[in-house]
Amino acid sequence: MRNGRALNHNLSFSKALLCTSRSYGSKGEGIKAKLEKVIPQQRDYFLGIKCLHGTTNIGTIPVNSVMGGMRGLPLLICLTSSLHPTKGIFYRGMPIKEVCAKLPRVKKGSSEGTPEGAFYFLTTGCMPTKEEAQDVTNEWNKRGKVPPFCLKMLDALDKKIHPMAQLSAASACLNMNSKFVEAYTKGAKRADYWKYIYEDSMNLIAMLPTVAAIIYTNVFKGGKGCRELNKDQDWSGNYSTMLGLPDDDFIDLMRLYMVIHADHESGNVSAHASHLVGSALADPFLCFSASMCGLAGPLHGLANQEVLVWLTKLRKAIGDDPSDDEIKKFIDDTLKGGQVVPGYGHAVLRDTDPRFTVQNEFAMKHCKDDPGVKLVTRLWKIVPEVLKKLGKVANPFPNVDAHSGVLLQHYCLMEMNYYTVLFGVSRALGVLAQLIWSRALGYPIERPKSISASDLCAFIRKADEGKDKKKKC
Structure with missing residues (x-):
C-alpha cells in the first residue's frame, strides 16, 4: 500500500484501508517508538482515502478539501x-x-x-x-x-x-x-x-x-x-x-x-x-x-x-x-x-x-x-x-x-x-x-466541525452506497 499504489479499487472500502483501531507494537514501548511504527501505516491509510475517495462529498464538501487544508472553500x-x-x-x-x-x-x-x-x-x-x-x-x-x-x-x-x-x-x-x-x-x-x-x-x-x-x-x-x-x-x-x-x-x-x-x-x-x-x-x-x-x-x-x-x-x-x-x-x-x-x-x-x-x-x-x-x-x-x-x-x-x-x-x-x-x-x-x-x-x-477517521469512513461508505443504489435504479 506504500503511496497508495497497491490499493485495489475492486476491494470494498473496509478491506482496502488499514483499520485505525489496530494495535501496534509491544506492551511497554515508549511514545516515540510506538509512533515510528504507527505513523508510516497511518500515512498510507489516509493517502489511500485521498486516492480512492478524494472526490467523494461529505455533504457538499469533497474529501480532498477536508483533508487538504480547506483550500479554496468559500468559508x-x-x-x-x-x-x-x-x-x-x-x-x-x-x-x-x-x-x-x-x-x-x-x-x-x-x-x-x-x-x-x-x-x-x-x-x-x-x-x-x-x-x-x-x-x-x-x-x-x-x-x-x-x-x-x-x-x-x-x-x-x-x-x-x-x-x-x-x-x-x-x-x-x-x-x-x-x-x-x-x-x-x-x-x-x-x-x-x-x-x-x-x-x-x-x-x-x-x-x-x-x-x-x-x-x-x-x-x-x-x-x-x-x-x-x-x-x-x-x-x-x-x-x-x-x-x-x-x-x-x-x-x-x-x-x-x-x-x-x-x-x-x-x-x-x-x-x-x-x-x-x-x-x-x-x-x-x-x-x-x-x-x-x-x-x-x-x-x-x-x-x-x-x-x-x-x-x-x-x-x-x-x-x-x-x-x-x-x-x-x-x-x-x-x-x-x-x-x-x-x-x-x-x-x-x-x-x-x-x-x-x-x-x-x-x-x-x-x-x-x-x-x-x-x-x-x-x-x-x-x-x-x-x-x-x-x-x-x-x-x-x-x-x-x-x-x-x-x-x-x-x-x-x-x-x-x-x-x-x-x-x-x-x-x-x-x-x-x-x-x-x-x-x-x-x-x-x-x-468549524472536525470529524474522526471513523466518521470520515462512515461518510464515504454512505456515499458509496448511495452511488450503488443510483446505478441499480
Whole structure:
C-alpha cells in the first residue's frame, strides 16, 4: 500500500484501508517508538482515502478539501481585499497596481504612496486625499511611543531569539495597555467593540516601526540606533531611519513594500490566525501576535529568504551573468534534486503576481543595473518556460517573494533573518483593518466541525452506497 499504489479499487472500502483501531507494537514501548511504527501505516491509510475517495462529498464538501487544508472553500468574508486567479489582487475592489498609482504621495518628491493612505483605504473603502493620509501619519506619530516595560523586555531578550519570535512577544506584552480589554472589563456594549479595537489597532500600528527597529538594532547592530519618532517623518520614513537606512530611495521602497504586503484576503495563515484569535474577542495585540507566529512559518513569510538562498547558490554555481542554457540547466538540476524553484507559484494566482510586477517597475526606475535585479528579471522569462514543460505546475509564474529580497539587499539590508519582520509590520495594516470590521459586523467565534477517521469512513461508505443504489435504479 506504500503511496497508495497497491490499493485495489475492486476491494470494498473496509478491506482496502488499514483499520485505525489496530494495535501496534509491544506492551511497554515508549511514545516515540510506538509512533515510528504507527505513523508510516497511518500515512498510507489516509493517502489511500485521498486516492480512492478524494472526490467523494461529505455533504457538499469533497474529501480532498477536508483533508487538504480547506483550500479554496468559500468559508470567510473579507471586506478589505480579494484575489482572483487571473486578474490578480484587489484592495477594496481596486487592482493593487492601481491602488499603488492612486495613493497620495505625502512626501514631496516621493514616487510611492504611503502605507498610511493604504490603511485608510483598506479600513474605510475610500481613497484618501493627501490631507487625510497626512492625518493618519500625524495620529501614528502621536501614538507611537513604546511603553518602557516593552522596551525593557526587548532589551532583555537573548539576541539569539529569532526576530519574529521577538516581534510576537513584544506585541503580546503590549496588550497590558489595551483599550478594548479595559472597555470589555467595564461592560462595553457589543455594538461598540469596534471602537476600542480601532484604538488598539491604531496604537499598535503606530508603535510597530519602533518595536521592529529595536529588534533589528539589538540583534544585528549591538543595540545602537535611534528609538525616537521624528514628527516630520511619515511611518516608512521613521522606520527606515531607525533601521539606519535613511536613503530616500529606500524609504520609497519601504512605502511600496508596506503597501503591497499589507493585505491578502483573510484565508492566508497570518490573516486567518488573527481572525480566529480575534473571534474569541482577544484584543488586537494578541491577535497580531498570533498572526506573526503564523507568518514566521517557512510556508508563509519566510519565502523571500528561500529565494535569496537559491539565487546565491545559482550565482555561486554559474556566475552573475550566465547564459540562458546555464540557467535552465541549474533549474533542471534543482527540480531533479526534489526541490522547487522558490518564488514561483501561488496558492490562488495563476499569472504573474502583480506585486512582483510593481516591484520590478520600481527596480527598473532605481536600480536596473544591480546584478541581482538583472538576474531576477531574466528568471521571470526563463523559469515559467521550464516549469510549463513539466505539465504539472498550476502556476509557473513569479510571486511577490521572487523580487523583494534582491531589492532589500541592493539597499544594504542584508540580514535575511529579519526580512519576515518587514513583512509582519506591513501585514499589520491588513489584518487589523480586517479585525476592526470583524468586530463592527459582530462576527461570531469561529468553530468549524472536525470529524474522526471513523466518521470520515462512515461518510464515504454512505456515499458509496448511495452511488450503488443510483446505478441499480
